[in-house]
Amino acid sequence: MPDDGPAQECSCGRRFVDCEHWNEIKERLLGRISPADLKTNITEFEFSTNRYLNRLGKEAYHWSRLNGLPNGWHLFPNKMKQLHRVNQMLVEEILTMENNRTFADSSKTIDHALYLSAIEAFDFHVIWLVRDPRAQVSSALKYNAWNVAEATERWKREMENNRRVLEGVGMKYHTLRYEALCREPKEEMVQLLNFVGLDAAKFSLDFRNTTRHIMGNRSMRRGTDTKIAERRDWLNRLSQEQIKQIETMTTDYQQYYTH
Numbered sequence: 229m230p231d232d233g234p235a236q237e238c239s240c241g242r243r244f245v246d247c248e249h250w251n252e253i254k255e256r257l258l259g260r261i262s263p264a265d266l267k268t269n270i271t272e273f274e275f276s277t278n279r280y281l282n283r284l285g286k287e288a289y290h291w292s293r294l295n296g297l298p299n300g301w302h303l304f305p306n307k308m309k310q311l312h313r314v315n316q317m318l319v320e321e322i323l324t325m326e327n328n329r330t331f332a333d334s335s336k337t338i339d340h341a342l343y344l345s346a347i348e349a350f351d352f353h354v355i356w357l358v359r360d361p362r363a364q365v366s367s368a369l370k371y372n373a374w375n376v377a378e379a380t381e382r383w384k385r386e387m388e389n390n391r392r393v394l395e396g397v398g399m400k401y402h403t404l405r406y407e408a409l410c411r412e413p414k415e416e417m418v419q420l421l422n423f424v425g426l427d428a429a430k431f432s433l434d435f436r437n438t439t440r441h442i443m444g445n446r447s448m449r450r451g452t453d454t455k456i457a458e459r460r461d462w463l464n465r466l467s468q469e470q471i472k473q474i475e476t477m478t479t480d481y482q483q484y485y486t487h
C-alpha cells in the first residue's frame with residue numbers, strides 16, 4: 229500500500245503530515261499536554277492500552293451514563309477526566325486556528341456522541357443521519373459476510389441502540405434523512421443550522437469558496453459540484469425477494485423509509 233493514499237490527504241491538497249494547518253494544531257496541543265496524556269488513543273477514548281481494561285472502561289462508562297450516575301463517575305475517574313480534558317483542548321485549538329466557535333465531528337458510532345456529550349464546556353448537539361433500511365442493508369452486504377436477515381437485524385439493533393442512548397442520556401438531537409438531504413439540500417441544511425443555533429441566512433451550498441482542511445470523503449471535499457447525488461444502487465443490487473424480506477422485517481420502522 230502506498231503511504232500517501234487519499235486517506236492521508238487533507239482537503240487543502242497536501243498530505244496531513246505536510247499540512248501547515250494540522251501541524252500547527254498539533255504543536256499547539258502538544259504545548260498544553262504531557263506525554264502521559266498520549267499513552268492511549270485520545271480521540272478514540274481509549275481507557276487503556278490493555279484491551280480488556282479498555283473494554284471494561286468503556287462498559288463502565290456506558291453503564292454509568294445510561295443509569296443516570298453523576299457526570300464524572302467512572303471506574304477509572306482520572307483517566308476519564310484526562311480523555312475529556314485532552315479532547316476538549318484539541319477542539320479548542322482547532323477552533324482557535326479557524327477563528328470559529330462551532331466544531332463538527334463526523335463520527336459514525338453512537339459511542340463518540342456519548343463521550344463528547346459529557347464534556348461540560350461543549351453545547352453538544354447530535355445530527356443523526358439515517359437512511360432507508362433497504363439501502364443500509366444493501367451496503368452492509370457489500371462489506372460483511374451476512375445474509376439479508378442478519379444484516380437487517382443488525383440495522384434494527386443499531387437504530388434501537390442509538391435511540392436508547394440519545395434519549396436515555398437526554399442529548400439534543402436532530403434526525404437528518406440522507407435521501408432528504410440529497411433531494412432538498414438547502415432546506416435540510418437550513419433546518420439543521422436552526423437546530424444548532426447558527427445563522428441559516430449566511431448558508432451557501434458553495435462550501436469550497438475558501439481553503440479548508442477537512443478529513444474524510446475526498447471526492448466530495450475536492451469536487452466542484454454543489455449537488456449531492458443520491459445513491460440508489462440498492463435497487464439493482466438487491467433481488468425482489470431480498471427487498472420484500474427487508475420490508476417485512478422492518479414494518480415498524482416506516483419513519484426511515486423514502487419512497
Ligand SMILES: [Zn+2]
Nearest residue numbers: 238240247441
Ligand atoms: Zn490542509
